[in-house]
Amino acid sequence: MLAVANQKGGVAKTTTVHALGFALAERGRRVLLVDLDPQACLTFSLGFDPDALDRSVHDCFVRKTKAADVCRQVSGVDGLAVLPATIDLAGSEVHLLTRTGREHTLARTLAPLADDFDVVLIDCPPSLGVLTINGLTAAAEVIVPLQCEALSHRGVGQLLDTIEDVRLFANDGLRVRGVVATMFDERTRHGRDVLASVGERYGLEVLDPPVRKSVRFAEAPARGMCIVQHAPRSPGAEAYRAIAATLDGVAAGS
Amino acid sequence: MLAVANQKGGVAKTTTVHALGFALAERGRRVLLVDLDPQACLTFSLGFDPDALDRSVHDCFVRKTKAADVCRQVSGVDGLAVLPATIDLAGSEVHLLTRTGREHTLARTLAPLADDFDVVLIDCPPSLGVLTINGLTAAAEVIVPLQCEALSHRGVGQLLDTIEDVRLFANDGLRVRGVVATMFDERTRHGRDVLASVGERYGLEVLDPPVRKSVRFAEAPARGMCIVQHAPRSPGAEAYRAIAATLDGVAAGS
Ligand SMILES: Nc1ncnc2c1ncn2[C@@H]1O[C@H](COP(=O)(O)OP(=O)(O)OP(=O)(O)O)[C@@H](O)[C@H]1O
Ligand SMILES: Nc1ncnc2c1ncn2[C@@H]1O[C@H](COP(=O)(O)OP(=O)(O)OP(=O)(O)O)[C@@H](O)[C@H]1O
Ligand SMILES: [Mg+2]
Numbered sequence A, B: 001m002l003a004v005a006n007q008k009g010g011v012a013k014t015t016t017v018h019a020l021g022f023a024l025a026e027r028g029r030r031v032l033l034v035d036l037d038p039q040a041c042l043t044f045s046l047g048f049d050p051d052a053l054d055r056s057v058h059d060c061f062v063r064k065t066k067a068a069d070v071c072r073q074v075s076g077v078d079g080l081a082v083l084p085a086t087i088d089l090a091g092s093e094v095h096l097l098t099r100t101g102r103e104h105t106l107a108r109t110l111a112p113l114a115d116d117f118d119v120v121l122i123d124c125p126p127s128l129g130v131l132t133i134n135g136l137t138a139a140a141e142v143i144v145p146l147q148c149e150a151l152s153h154r155g156v157g158q159l160l161d162t163i164e165d166v167r168l169f170a171n172d173g174l175r176v177r178g179v180v181a182t183m184f185d186e187r188t189r190h191g192r193d194v195l196a197s198v199g200e201r202y203g204l205e206v207l208d209p210p211v212r213k214s215v216r217f218a219e220a221p222a223r224g225m226c227i228v229q230h231a232p233r234s235p236g237a238e239a240y241r242a243i244a245a246t247l248d249g250v251a252a253g254s
């Protein structure tokens, strides 16, 4: 189970969850995507209308609805399902904030589904609040999408501190699987410098290859697709497939 | 007083606050920037180390520290000051969540400074939580930075609903000043389509000109600068100066 987390906004968390999920399903894995963002961008990119869904992961958190009754199959590929989000999930943040054991709510929700899926990918919102904490507590490993710019670099230390807290208090097996270099601009030295320095400074593995910036990404969500579906031969799709193959070594065995 | 808000991550809220603030100070206005994001990206981009600051806007919210004692001058230009953020501000979110009248906390904090500044620009975090609500409640007008891609388009309706709620319950004078088209990719039809449809569908003024994507932006924050300082002759700097001039018509008179 992988949490995809980075509190900085717009660093391609959702894009990474969608593309990796699709690529792993293409490889024959049974994949569950979990949308933990009240803005429901993943849910929308998968072709659902979050404003028209009557049930979401919020109901699992607050009404104890079974995850199996909320899960939806994603059309266009076998073996890809989603636990969708809606704006109601903003209510979960308030509801969970003051309850003991709140950080384990997602883990409890997902436990009954453990045998139905080979891989679970959790899309976290741009914050280190209770929803992201739930993602980190439920997961075995963390993937950090990193946009190679100064403002993203700045947040990594804070994120690693938070992961350390979760390890100490809620999930002692949690480890960082690695960094995905997203929206990578190879034309500038700035991007390559930031990438090199993050790997070194924090001792994190940088998964290969970097995903380069491309105009093809912008069009995909509006079509209810990820880059791998929308532009299967593009460098972006190939990059995410290669990263999925790397992770699959882990997924198949765990 | 202008709140710069959009719950979508990474759509250049911070970049827009910094660049407009600097450009207005260049025009001789006395400008206060307020950082409402616990990630303190604006504070960092202005050349401060958020981890080394002993006081932030959090202390104003929670310890009733005077804003005048927390305010810092920004070096490099006259007439630019900041009410900085630190990670402590994450504590404010929890602290304010359950208190009556919590949405007016920022307005009360800023009231004593009203005569010291011509313009106040408020940088909101990527959420519609209590910190953004404070920004919207304190402000006279809202500026919406919009990255012209499908996932940003999706959030505009939700943001406008939130603004409407604030208008009804906390700040009946609040209005949307307009949209700033950020990170605009003129090469693709997608960007232009999204921009045109947002203006029409929500009846919002799109401030001219759009700010085009450029690699010059990434380097600025690490140097403690905005684009207007870092690359004063670049198209990005000129675009933000033009938008500042448009707003200045408002600021000078209000
Ligand atoms: N390699 C890329 N090249 C160009 N654009 C990209 C790339 N990857 C993602 N994008 C675009 O960047 C925008 C932000 O991506 P995304 O929404 O996945 O980020 P996020 O981290 O999930 O944002 P948030 O913090 O709001 O959850 C989207 O419009 C997406 O289509
Ligand atoms: N016109 C532009 N061209 C290229 N890059 C840009 C442009 N404007 C902003 N950026 C870069 O995009 C990234 C995101 O911008 P910024 O941090 O201002 O967004 P934000 O909306 O404040 O993010 P958050 O939601 O995390 O607060 C930054 O690294 C910034 O330097
Ligand atoms: Mg996202």
Ligand SMILES: [Mg+2]
Binding pocket: B013, B014, B015, B037, B041, B042, B123, B124, B125
């Ligand atoms: Mg910001």
